[in-house]
Amino acid sequence: DIQMTQSPSSLSASVGDRVTITCRASQNISRYLNWYQQKAGKAPKVLIYATSILQSGVPSRFSGSGSGTDFTLTISSLQPEDFGYYHCQQSYTTPRTFGPGTKVDIK
Amino acid sequence: EVQLVESGGGLVKPGGSLRLSCAVSGFTFSNAWMSWVRQAPGKGLEWVGRIKSNTDGGTIDDAASVRGRFTISRDDSKNTLYLQMSSLKTEDTAMYYCTTRTTSWRHFDYWGQGTLVTVSS
Numbered sequence: 001d002i003q004m005t006q007s008p009s010s011l012s013a014s015v016g017d018r019v020t021i022t023c024r025a026s027q028n029i030s031r032y033l034n035w036y037q038q039k040a041g042k043a044p045k046v047l048i049y050a051t052s053i054l055q056s057g058v059p060s061r062f063s064g065s066g067s068g069t070d071f072t073l074t075i076s077s078l079q080p081e082d083f084g085y086y087h088c089q090q091s092y093t094t095p096r097t098f099g100p101g102t103k104v105d106i107k
Numbered sequence: 108e109v110q111l112v113e114s115g116g117g118l119v120k121p122g123g124s125l126r127l128s129c130a131v132s133g134f135t136f137s138n139a140w141m142s143w144v145r146q147a148p149g150k151g152l153e154w155v156g157r158i159k160s161n162t163d164g165g166t167i168d169d170a171a172s173v174r175g176r177f178t179i180s181r182d183d184s185k186n187t188l189y190l191q192m193s194s195l196k197t198e199d200t201a202m203y204y205c206t207t208r209t210t211s212w213r214h215f216d217y218w219g220q221g222t223l224v225t226v227s228s
Contacts (some may be wrong), residue, residue: 096157
């Protein structure tokens, strides 16, 4: 199975900060990497798919990059509504595996 | 409007069984590849398994952690996805979500609200 890791596991940042979350796959997954946001008690919501394609309706302050094994989710200017958990997921092969998640707090 | 509504969760003893359902509307269910994803309390997301559409063979893939205990099925006439769970363990305690992709891209773009399964004596 492909193992996914994320760093950091949590972060606290101020409104307006640039935030970067990293996801690493245990083997080459090309660009089959998706990012989800999850608020407490809610289902995840896709933000970015295929590494860098923004899901319809998602603000343009979110962006993704990478390929192979190393990927990045960037929030260019953190907003109060961006708190929550962020999960990466590989869709290169089954089993589809997720990273352990990154908790984002607003200072 | 796309809707996925899970039901069937509850409290069950270790070794017991439970069947979850996911009723779908707003897209052509018979063409959809459907998945189950779970989340243990305070933990990350875990892919449980997937069933392809019958036109794509109806193939089922599942996670090693549930293989031989959980069975995914679908009833296209009822627009419903199922997860039959047996030989339940305490570590199966989780929120169970059904999810799908409605495009050719491989991400999950629609999710249900989840149904909670608690395995405890």
